[in-house]
Amino acid sequence: MARLLKVGITHGDINGISYEIILRTLSDERLTEICTPIIFGSAKLIGYFKKLFGIENFRFNIIKDPAEAEEGVVNLVNISQEEFKVDLGLATPEAGRAALLSLDMATEALKNGEIDILVTAPINKHSIQSDDFHFAGHTEYLQDKLSDDSDDKALMILFNDSARVALVTTHLPLSRLPEAITQEKVLDTITRFDASLRKDFAIAGPRIAVLSLNPHNGDNGLIGNEEKTAIIPAIQEATQKGIICFGPFAADGFFGSGAYRKYDGIVAMYHDQGLAPFKVIADNKGVNFTAGLPFVRTSPDHGTGYDIAGGNIADETSLREAIYKGIDIYRNRVAYLQATHNPLRKQYVEKGADKTVDLTKESL
Numbered sequence: 001m002a003r004l005l006k007v008g009i010t011h012g013d014i015n016g017i018s019y020e021i022i023l024r025t026l027s028d029e030r031l032t033e034i035c036t037p038i039i040f041g042s043a044k045l046i047g048y049f050k051k052l053f054g055i056e057n058f059r060f061n062i063i064k065d066p067a068e069a070e071e072g073v074v075n076l077v078n079i080s081q082e083e084f085k086v087d088l089g090l091a092t093p094e095a096g097r098a099a100l101l102s103l104d105m106a107t108e109a110l111k112n113g114e115i116d117i118l119v120t121a122p123i124n125k126h127s128i129q130s131d132d133f134h135f136a137g138h139t140e141y142l143q144d145k146l147s148d149d150s151d152d153k154a155l156m157i158l159f160n161d162s163a164r165v166a167l168v169t170t171h172l173p174l175s176r177l178p179e180a181i182t183q184e185k186v187l188d189t190i191t192r193f194d195a196s197l198r199k200d201f202a203i204a205g206p207r208i209a210v211l212s213l214n215p216h217n218g219d220n221g222l223i224g225n226e227e228k229t230a231i232i233p234a235i236q237e238a239t240q241k242g243i244i245c246f247g248p249f250a251a252d253g254f255f256g257s258g259a260y261r262k263y264d265g266i267v268a269m270y271h272d273q274g275l276a277p278f279k280v281i282a283d284n285k286g287v288n289f290t291a292g293l294p295f296v297r298t299s300p301d302h303g304t305g306y307d308i309a310g311g312n313i314a315d316e317t318s319l320r321e322a323i324y325k326g327i328d329i330y331r332n333r334v335a336y337l338q339a340t341h342n343p344l345r346k347q348y349v350e351k352g353a354d355k356t357v358d359l360t361k362e363s364l
Contacts, residue, residue, distance in 0.1 A: 017122075096124060100130060158282075159325070167267075192292050285318060
């Protein structure tokens, strides 16, 4: 019998809703039938939040490392014997330190093959900053920690069952957007997105829509030239490479008309251009996926939820989807690699030699 995939889950910011959504998600025993969950967290914090939210039926197995994980139960790698102070709804250095400790241990386990999939709970990007974490977010951190060679480049993809959105730029101030939108950057995003749609989402010949940067597609240069100088040339070059892509499309009309449903993937120029409409479409079922790396990492598509922390009202749907979709991506990737690892060898036949083949037979 094949072993279940090991899914490592970080505990994120302990002052937010992370433990609430983790406990609610993993309380469903059906989840342990399809994977082996491993929380990188604190037994003391689990005890605290179980009592706070009245989730007394939650059971877990404490282990020293992922190799000891048992199937059929929730496992916990206790990241520290220390008692972390919880200040619900607040960004504190202690919460940032606890988040980084969990993330570091889980990422190392992923890199060493001790877990198969990494699911990260939300962090506060300010409180987690330290000498060891100087990144704008999870994506940039994982790029630094998990990249094997120069060809590995993290690509942020937000998706649900009806839409997949990739970003040309991620955590970047709007004031720096014009200089960041280059033909090379847009082409690179389209190319990597196409590869991920094939490998990670099992879509053959994906159709990709590319959004414009400026309102009304730049109005032929009246409201900006990035469409002319970078985006359109990138689309043309991608098309020449055999990628099926269209655009650029003005984002408001593209999403407002429902045109996004016609495409397998959407390339957005910047963070909010892609995420704002996507989150409306996803209805709390969206997943953040870090493509382009040799490992699978997903996360819920929301933040720490400080405003509702401790209120016992957090919706765990996005985290649950992140686990399920992470498993799907892992399996798709394995199937893709198996199918492409040893492709059928080309055989050349002399012209006319096939005249003796009887095509009425079932096999040759």
